[in-house]
Amino acid sequence: MLAFFLKRLASLVFTMLVVSALVFAAFEFTPGQMATKILGPFSTQDQRDRLMEELGLHRPVWERYFEWLGNVLSGDLGYSTLYKLPVNDIIWDRLGNTLTLAAIAFAVMVPLSVLFGISAGMxxxxxxxxxISVASIVTTSVPEFASGVFLASIFVIGLGWLPGTATLEAGARWPIAAQLVLPVxxxxxxxxxxxxxxxxxxxxxxxxxxxxxxxxxxxxxFRDVILKHALRNAMIAPFTVILLQINYMITGVVVxxxxxxxxxxxxMLLDSALSQDVATVQAASLFAVLVSVSTQIAGDLGYMMLNPRIRFS
Known part of the structure; x- marks a missing residue:
């Protein structure tokens, strides 16, 4: 198992390096476009040239990449042109908010999905x-924005029981717990x-x-058959699928x-991409890939623990 873990860890490092190079090149391969993104489309050529000189954008791409990678490894994620703050001051607060939302949703979704799935499969x-099968197909086929609007129309506009936004402001009319109900x-x-x-x-x-x-x-x-013989074996394959939902709940809940x-x-990632906030998009993209690969590794390790045939092969 140790060899498997080290192999997966090496794969994670390699994937992060490749993605970091691709993300960096996508935004900074053409320095002139990079300066235009920062200063705006109405800036003059003289202003863009001065900015490129100030930021060192005239240097080769590979040289600038290794400098940026060194800054990232040292904890310096750059400066956000959208929020006018260092990226470190923004990304961790936003990530904490998403982790709170994901943790609540995951804690609700996993027991319900296991209960309904086992009840249907027995x-x-x-x-x-x-x-249960029809209800599962219906809920999965409805996009998030459609179900969000539908629920808001009922519980916000129609009944007035819940707030329509979740700004997480403690001094607002609605408590934070009520604000989280509809997103979750x-x-x-x-x-x-x-x-x-x-x-x-x-x-x-x-x-x-x-x-x-x-x-x-x-x-x-029948109860002993389910609990002692069927349940553990039935959860081997879904275990990996359940862990992969962590990736969606952290990086895929943009809508x-x-x-x-x-x-x-x-x-934050959506707003930064629309505003061409390069530093924030680069940092967020790297973290999204890290979460995706890490959940896959955790899923593989959990699969090995549940399936002795894989563990001892």
Whole structure:
């Protein structure tokens, strides 16, 4: 397992280096365009030339890349032209807000998806199975912005029970807990159906295995068959899928954060990209790749722990 972990860690480092080079080149391969992005389209050529000289943009790309990479490794993520602050002063607060939202949504989504998936898979073709399957398909097929608008129309405009935005301002009319209800609900609804179907499919497959029939013929109760024999084996494949949802909940909830004006990581990345805030986009892109690769490694390690055939092969 140690060799596997070291191999994955080396892969993570290599992936980060490749992505960092591609991200840097995408924004700074042409210094003239870089200066135009900072000063705006109405700047003069003389102003752009002076800025390029000041920032050292006349130097070769590879030289500027290694200087930027050294600054990133030392903790200097650059200066945000959109927020007029160092990127370090922005990205961690926004990331903390998104982690709060993701943690709540994950804590709600995982138990519900496992419960519904197992309930549907225990008795394939039953009314409960068909109901859960149809509901899962419906919730997954509805985009986040559509479900967000739909829920807001009911609970914000129609009933007035919840706020329509989640600015996380403690002194606002609504408490922070109430502001988080709709964003969390939208994320859970969109993500729940996919995980439920994965758990159900795995449970259906396990229930047809010979050792399940043997356990039933030995006289074990249906509850013991599910809890002691079927559950662990059914969760091997969905475990990786569940962990991969962490990547979506941290870096992929741009739509949800935009709909509810949530000051999170995804909305920061969107605003920075629209405003051509190069330093913030570069830092956020690297972190998004880090989260994606790290969750894949964690999923592979968890899969090995659950499946002895992989662990000892």
């Amino acid at each position: 008795r394939e073709g039953s009314k409960l199975d068909r109901t 609900t939208v994320i859970v609804l969109y993500d729940l159906g996919y995980v439920v179907r994965m758990v159900r499919a795995s449970m259906v497959e396990v229930m047809t295995r010979p050792y399940i029939r043997t356990a039933i013929l030995k006289g074990l109760t 949800v954060e935009a709909v509810f004006a949530y000051p999170g990581f995804g909305r």
